[in-house]
Amino acid sequence: MNVTMVPAVEVAALKDTTLLNMGIFALFVAVTMVIVFRASRNNKTAADYYAAGRSFTGSQNGTAIAGDYLSAASFLGITGAIAINGYDGFLYSIGFLVAWLVALLLVAELLRNTGKFTMADVLSFRLRQRPVRIAAALSTLAVCFFYLLAQMAGAGSLISLLLGISDWGGQALVIIVVGALMIMYVLIGGMKGTTWVQIIKAILLIAGAAVMTAMVLAIYGFNLSSLLGSAAEAANNPAVLNPGLQYGKTETSKLDFMSLGLALVLGTAALPHVLMRFYTVPTAKEARKSVVWAIWLIGLFYLFTLVLGYGAAALVGAETIKSAPGGVNSAAPLLAFHLGGPLLLGFISAVAFATILAVVAGLTITAAASFAHDIYANVISKGKADATAEVKVARRTVVVIGVLAILGGIFANGQNVAFLVALAFAVAASANLPTIVYSLFWKKFTTQGAVWSMYGGLAAAILLIAFSPVVSGAKTSMIQGANFAIFPLSNPGIVSIPLAFFLGWLGTVLDKRREDPAKQAEMEVRSLTGIGAEKAVDH
Amino acid sequence: MGNEAHPHDAAASVDFQEVQQTEQFRTLRKRHRSFVFPMAVIFLLWYFAYVLLAAYAVEFMSTKVWGNINVGLILGLLQFVTTFGITAWYVSYSNRKLDPIAAEIRIGIEGHQFDKDGNMIQGEAK
Numbered sequence: 001m002n003v004t005m006v007p008a009v010e011v012a013a014l015k016d017t018t019l020l021n022m023g024i025f026a027l028f029v030a031v032t033m034v035i036v037f038r039a040s041r042n043n044k045t046a047a048d049y050y051a052a053g054r055s056f057t058g059s060q061n062g063t064a065i066a067g068d069y070l071s072a073a074s075f076l077g078i079t080g081a082i083a084i085n086g087y088d089g090f091l092y093s094i095g096f097l098v099a100w101l102v103a104l105l106l107v108a109e110l111l112r113n114t115g116k117f118t119m120a121d122v123l124s125f126r127l128r129q130r131p132v133r134i135a136a137a138l139s140t141l142a143v144c145f146f147y148l149l150a151q152m153a154g155a156g157s158l159i160s161l162l163l164g165i166s167d168w169g170g171q172a173l174v175i176i177v178v179g180a181l182m183i184m185y186v187l188i189g190g191m192k193g194t195t196w197v198q199i200i201k202a203i204l205l206i207a208g209a210a211v212m213t214a215m216v217l218a219i220y221g222f223n224l225s226s227l228l229g230s231a232a233e234a235a236n237n238p239a240v241l242n243p244g245l246q247y248g249k250t251e252t253s254k255l256d257f258m259s260l261g262l263a264l265v266l267g268t269a270a271l272p273h274v275l276m277r278f279y280t281v282p283t284a285k286e287a288r289k290s291v292v293w294a295i296w297l298i299g300l301f302y303l304f305t306l307v308l309g310y311g312a313a314a315l316v317g318a319e320t321i322k323s324a325p326g327g328v329n330s331a332a333p334l335l336a337f338h339l340g341g342p343l344l345l346g347f348i349s350a351v352a353f354a355t356i357l358a359v360v361a362g363l364t365i366t367a368a369a370s371f372a373h374d375i376y377a378n379v380i381s382k383g384k385a386d387a388t389a390e391v392k393v394a395r396r397t398v399v400v401i402g403v404l405a406i407l408g409g410i411f412a413n414g415q416n417v418a419f420l421v422a423l424a425f426a427v428a429a430s431a432n433l434p435t436i437v438y439s440l441f442w443k444k445f446t447t448q449g450a451v452w453s454m455y456g457g458l459a460a461a462i463l464l465i466a467f468s469p470v471v472s473g474a475k476t477s478m479i480q481g482a483n484f485a486i487f488p489l490s491n492p493g494i495v496s497i498p499l500a501f502f503l504g505w506l507g508t509v510l511d512k513r514r515e516d517p518a519k520q521a522e523m524e525v526r527s528l529t530g531i532g533a534e535k536a537v538d539h
Numbered sequence: 540m541g542n543e544a545h546p547h548d549a550a551a552s553v554d555f556q557e558v559q560q561t562e563q564f565r566t567l568r569k570r571h572r573s574f575v576f577p578m579a580v581i582f583l584l585w586y587f588a589y590v591l592l593a594a595y596a597v598e599f600m601s602t603k604v605w606g607n608i609n610v611g612l613i614l615g616l617l618q619f620v621t622t623f624g625i626t627a628w629y630v631s632y633s634n635r636k637l638d639p640i641a642a643e644i645r646i647g648i649e650g651h652q653f654d655k656d657g658n659m660i661q662g663e664a665k
Binding site: 087090091094095097098100101102104105106223224225226228229232239241242243244247248254257258261265285288291292295296299302303441517518521522524525526528529530531532 | 553555556558559564567568571572574575578579582583586587589590591593594595597600601605606607608609611612615618619622623625626629630633638641644645648649
């Protein structure tokens, strides 16, 4: 293969592989459906439905976390970002990985020891139940909504690339099919089925990326330097190897980049669907093992995306990628087609579809659990609802959220999905992280502090996004032809995260009520020792 | 709420404030915090130093070191190395310094032990 020439990838030829793509995807759906059915046989209690009976091992859960985390945003978005913007795309993956240290050191084990099903369990442990639970549930729903939007946007661009469907109705139909499948998984399988889908998908995704990475490196004699050289040559711009191509243009964009960095590193440990995964293991030690597994798998995968991104730049070319249906997000599928023809493209596309399906399933069950467990069971029926009624509400919520996700997906446009996910991270880091950290480590923290921090962080993040160039006033904005972007940055993190920490502190020092010190003692002792933490129920 | 969230809890009748004041628990808390807090500060500073360099020291980051591999790429890959390193270090620290003492306190209160899957070895299953 001639290394210096950029070979043309015939985008039109991709349509011929549609049947193959669909075949591979259908196989994945069939296999996972069987597993979900088998796994769901023992779903009886709320712990079974929300937390998979706490019966997964650390390594299984770690793989599932990687499956949850390595969403379409990571695979399609980061590969595309590196292919187009070079080094600046790589910065996403570093933030996404380093963030796991916050989860490992400060959150995972303590959370496993103090909670039961949802993030709100931990946040409301020693504070007043009602206000804190409602706030935590609302922020959970908000984060899940943004994350769902990103996944569905990814589904849209993937469909337009693979099926050559560019008309609105056709894309909508496929999104409806994907959404309906996801509802099935979650309804039938609960957390156990969802977890198995994540595990299978993580293995396929990481294996697929590994094969592609090896193929790209083999073309360049396993010499990273000559791959980079070829990418720079193909781009006709040596700056793709340097930081600053995307974010270095102006002082505002540099600040935007700092804001993104902050949101990425502090967001992970506050994502409700990641936090909920820690309840599927029996002990804090297994929760720790989960994170360790996840860190290794995720780190390895991001190293692959570095090679794949520059590989796509060198072998496919930025111009071809940008002009393909699906745009930036099509870099990885196009590279797969270049490397291994229709079969590899079919495999990679099916995996990417599966990724969206699995992540959407994980988000849906998190949102449903939060609504049923926090709002319905603890607030509306004040803890008097039995577990059966609660699970019934959860299942109904799944259908509602599924329908909302389908509608969101139909209307979500072709923004880079890594970028949309970064917004979800900003909302999570602003609304959740300060309260998680304060309630685990700050003795004097009060209900008022928690409520101010959560609502303040949530409102600040969402308002700043609404008045940012993401929504209006720029070429790529969601609402075209309008300009009410009074906030210059695309990512709100640099303002909303410190603000939420400040509000948590302010609310606490101004609070005249004091929290029960016995509850604080109980939470602290439980969190560090695991006393009374609910163990596995299915052995 | 703790007691409500754990209805059949062996630990429901424990005076946690008393436990919190014991020498053993204070040692555990000190060991945990004296590791995780400094470590969190270190890796966050290192990460933000890297992000600042990438935003404001583009020329330095673009310095070629070996072939087409520049300082920025090396620092980026070092972020991976330190993340893996801190992870391994924390696991070894917890296994040596945190888990044994946490298990002692737990056994002292609950009066039974759990195997690695969380099954009770002795005592009454829920």
